Amino acid sequence: MKAKILQKPPASPLRAEILEQPAAVARLLDAEGARAPRILRALGRKARFVMIAARGTSDNAARYAQYAFALRAGLPVALASPSIVTLYKTTVRARGSLFIGISQSGMSPDIVESLASAKRAGARTLAIVNNTNSPLARAADEVLPLHAGVERSIAATKTYTAELAAVALAAESLRIADSPRAGRGLAPELYRTPETIQKALRCEAAAETGAGILRKGGRAVVLARGVHLCTSHEISLKLKELARVLAEPYSSADFEHGPIALAGLGLPVIVLCPPGTPAAAELRALSDRLAAKGCPVFEIGTRGGVKLPRAPEWLAPLSTIVAGQWLALHAALLRGLDPDRPAGITKITETL
């Protein structure tokens, strides 16, 4: 009988970076926790609104910012359409605004151009970037670096959570900059996110089980409400990139305005219902209705499915996404795909 040779599986940059997330977010908070309130105070104290330009995964961080800036600092957020500048050569009034460009590489020419145009029109500008030696970083008044280290995986994970942490830090900085009574500094719960992400990482086995509903077929919808919409978008993007599942994110509110017509066809549905979300009752009722129609439903939250650690609602997207990353990774493996070599994607897409 031959000796069984245990072979170490080849290292997966994707898996390594998923696991690195608590450390990456901790690095960012350590390095920028004291500095961010200073720069945001200078840039944004009198801002009436925020504009954000981003693409791909970073656009999902911008979706998070729509809620984080509103909930923490009462600021409305407009997601800038780069094509207004690049395609139509139009300058939008930007006085009284804080313009933020979010990009891992800082290399997307259309994001750089949007930020530069807003700056010329009177906006104060901030770059949230991993690569601080980049055109976007150079174009902005101030830079909030991600400190995520080099990203080797083609699908972004640790830079996404770092972007969310940077946005949370910026929102919290604007809250204390603007409110004289809030002068007691950043909310301590912000500093507990690395620990919460660490706990969330334990859900891999449960997420692997959930990935079973995505083994066959090529479609899915990912439902969420409120601040968790960014997570439904990011999970959908990961499912597309890694598992070649045409997953579509939906607000559970919008889903009942039409797309529900697609339900009852065996369409797999992922429902995000993290512990403590005020939309829990509504989401669970929808989840039950869809299951009764015959949709395979997988809940990310508390009931069955994946159980997640409790987090303050506004910070929950930083830990909830971990379940989706594991889900997409295992859906890819179940579908016979290599999540470290997704087809047809390059690392930087230059939109001109």
Add this chain to the structure above:
Amino acid sequence: MKAKILQKPPASPLRAEILEQPAAVARLLDAEGARAPRILRALGRKARFVMIAARGTSDNAARYAQYAFALRAGLPVALASPSIVTLYKTTVRARGSLFIGISQSGMSPDIVESLASAKRAGARTLAIVNNTNSPLARAADEVLPLHAGVERSIAATKTYTAELAAVALAAESLRIADSPRAGRGLAPELYRTPETIQKALRCEAAAETGAGILRKGGRAVVLARGVHLCTSHEISLKLKELARVLAEPYSSADFEHGPIALAGLGLPVIVLCPPGTPAAAELRALSDRLAAKGCPVFEIGTRGGVKLPRAPEWLAPLSTIVAGQWLALHAALLRGLDPDRPAGITKITETL
């Protein structure tokens, strides 16, 4: 031999309302063309930015507004997330903003609540509604009525084009309100849109041919760039509602950031490339790349596919959507569905 009895097919409210669109838009322009500049001048002359709340089809009109307000009046637009008010009970700073609620029925409680919250926070408010005797109309400072008449079809068509026309009229009104040198009134091209929509209606046979790529399978993507993004969203929604095709709208720029991994699997792709769009070269190159990978591609624009009448870029969404409405109607018929009885949809969805 029996005499052949010609039976008149039962009237289709959907078809009737698609055909009514030129008249509906003409009614709106006739009734509000003189009044809109006055009310928008009072509401929005000093606005620094615009916030819009809407759901479903009306949310696609809001997507159009992001471009129309930027291109015509240089105004940034933030799409308001109703859940910030309804779920999280948070008030967002709204001073210096014009807040617009868009809704056919004027009945969605979350849109009404968002507008009322913005009004209390200092925004000037406008309701774009078909039903002027509605809570949304009553809550707003001013009302811009759609004049689309009663909508009998479950899937919205004429109220969508009327909403686009109302947004175009509002954007153009803000342009002339804010620029002293623009005092020559509304752009005459606005008044030519009913005629352009009438010409676009002729593409039914071509759209019916195009629907062939959607006969089998349940997925598709609809690609566009710039101002035409609203059209890709609205076509996707119509394909879901009417034809039960899980169609996903994408910016052609974003599509290459990941979702392109799904291409080459026979995924049907609709590419919007209306005559004269500055993104034409880029869209055609993408269209060719996808066809080469094996995707069935149907172009809505000039080359092959559906040919559309030329329109000024900022007004093209009003006529381009017609091709998508015909496409969705015929995709439904080819798939054995009754487009006048889409499954699982009610006319008004009340999100609380």
